[in-house]
Amino acid sequence: MFETENILGIVVADKYGIIKSVSPGNGNLPSSLIGMKWYDAFPIPDKEINIVEKRSPEVFRLCESGKKLSVFPSYDKEGSFFGFHILVEKNCEGERYSQFLNKVLCLGKIVPGIAHEINNPLSYVSGWLQMFLDKAQDTDPQKKTYETLICEFERIANLANSLLDFTRQTARPKKIFDINDVIEDVITMVGYTMKNENVEIIKNLASSEIEVYGESDKLKQVFINVIQNARDAMPDGGTICINTNIFQDDLYMVQFSDTGCGIIKDQLNEIFCSSYTSKADGNGSGLGLPVCKTIIEEFGGAIDLESKIGEGTVVSIKLPNCSAKQNEHY
Ligand SMILES: Nc1ncnc2c1ncn2[C@@H]1O[C@H](COP(=O)(O)OP(=O)(O)OP(=O)(O)O)[C@@H](O)[C@H]1O
Numbered sequence: 001m002f003e004t005e006n007i008l009g010i011v012v013a014d015k016y017g018i019i020k021s022v023s024p025g026n027g028n029l030p031s032s033l034i035g036m037k038w039y040d041a042f043p044i045p046d047k048e049i050n051i052v053e054k055r056s057p058e059v060f061r062l063c064e065s066g067k068k069l070s071v072f073p074s075y076d077k078e079g080s081f082f083g084f085h086i087l088v089e090k091n092c093e094g095e096r097y098s099q100f101l102n103k104v105l106c107l108g109k110i111v112p113g114i115a116h117e118i119n120n121p122l123s124y125v126s127g128w129l130q131m132f133l134d135k136a137q138d139t140d141p142q143k144k145t146y147e148t149l150i151c152e153f154e155r156i157a158n159l160a161n162s163l164l165d166f167t168r169q170t171a172r173p174k175k176i177f178d179i180n181d182v183i184e185d186v187i188t189m190v191g192y193t194m195k196n197e198n199v200e201i202i203k204n205l206a207s208s209e210i211e212v213y214g215e216s217d218k219l220k221q222v223f224i225n226v227i228q229n230a231r232d233a234m235p236d237g238g239t240i241c242i243n244t245n246i247f248q249d250d251l252y253m254v255q256f257s258d259t260g261c262g263i264i265k266d267q268l269n270e271i272f273c274s275s276y277t278s279k280a281d282g283n284g285s286g287l288g289l290p291v292c293k294t295i296i297e298e299f300g301g302a303i304d305l306e307s308k309i310g311e312g313t314v315v316s317i318k319l320p321n322c323s324a325k326q327n328e329h330y
């Protein structure tokens with residue numbers, strides 16, 4: 001659907017791509033564009049995309065100029081190509097995305113401060129409790145309470161530290177780490193929200209260490225997005241199963257299965273390469289999975305999705321074990 005207030009104009013170009021006419025919309029495209037090639041007038045990221053051979057319209061979102069181009073190839077009755085009709089609109093998605101990005105960046109700056117504010121009084125109170133515990137006799141009925149309180153404060157401190165780590169702006173050095181540890185960390189971060197929303201997390205983790213090489217925070221980001229997607233697919237609650245195991249000699253497999261609404265087949269192919277989102281009112285950017293794919297590929301792995309409508313979705317992530325990945329680089 002076109003929103004007329006966003007239309008900037010319609011451009012007609014001949015079969016060589018040369019602009020022959022410009023009909024101004026609300027944005028008054030200048031007539032000086034006439035005579036230019038349309039892809040020079042509106043530089044698109046990849047000129048190789050062959051709209052004419054594909055015989056189907058193509059949409060380009062130009063982030064820098066904030067425009068959206070819908071390019072329609074035109075054919076005469078005999079099917080010979082004779083030019084292009086190009087609808088030029090404001091790229092509102094770009095605007096919405098940059099607002100969203102802005103919010104995330106602000107959050108990234110605020111969260112470390114909040115985490116510090118939580119940690120400071122926490123360590124003060126924990127210190128006192130530890131002192132009470134040390135002084136308490138074994139027969140003291142309060143001893144168990146002190147121990148429980150200390151445990152709970154530790155849990156909050158871990159949560160605050162995880163937030164601090166996750167929002168750190170600087171790149172972390174690559175290192176060897178155990179995927180199971182990252183999963184435990186992520187469950188600590190999201191566990192409370194999931195419980196509140198009737199989502200049960202069942203983990204079935206490999207008993208041995210499963211070590212990969214890279215930036216652990218990035219993998220954390222992938223797992224959080226996948227878990228949040230699963231939760232969003234189960235508004236009335238459900239189950240997320242997390243499995244880790246050895247897939248082949250040099251590959252590990254991490255799987256997240258949910259009991260959510262599932263994804264229709266057409267969208268499955270789109271989901272990793274477009275900014276498709278089903279979340280209304282700015283609740284999703286649609287970039288979660290494309291970013292996950294980039295991160296997993298940086299690790300030398302692969303991410304796949306299988307889904308059945310009404311039954312649920314399985315996200316499978318294959319990652320090379322640390323020796324396989326390091327051999328590739330060194
Ligand atoms: N487990 C899942 N079950 C059902 N649908 C899913 C699942 N995972 C992803 N999807 C669909 O894929 C879309 C794209 O997911 P993606 O993570 O890329 O973006 P998003 O979740 O919409 O936005 P963001 O990640 O910014 O919050 C989702 O909007 C949803 O429609």
Ligand SMILES: [Mg+2]
Nearest residue numbers: 225229288289
């Ligand atoms: Mg998402």
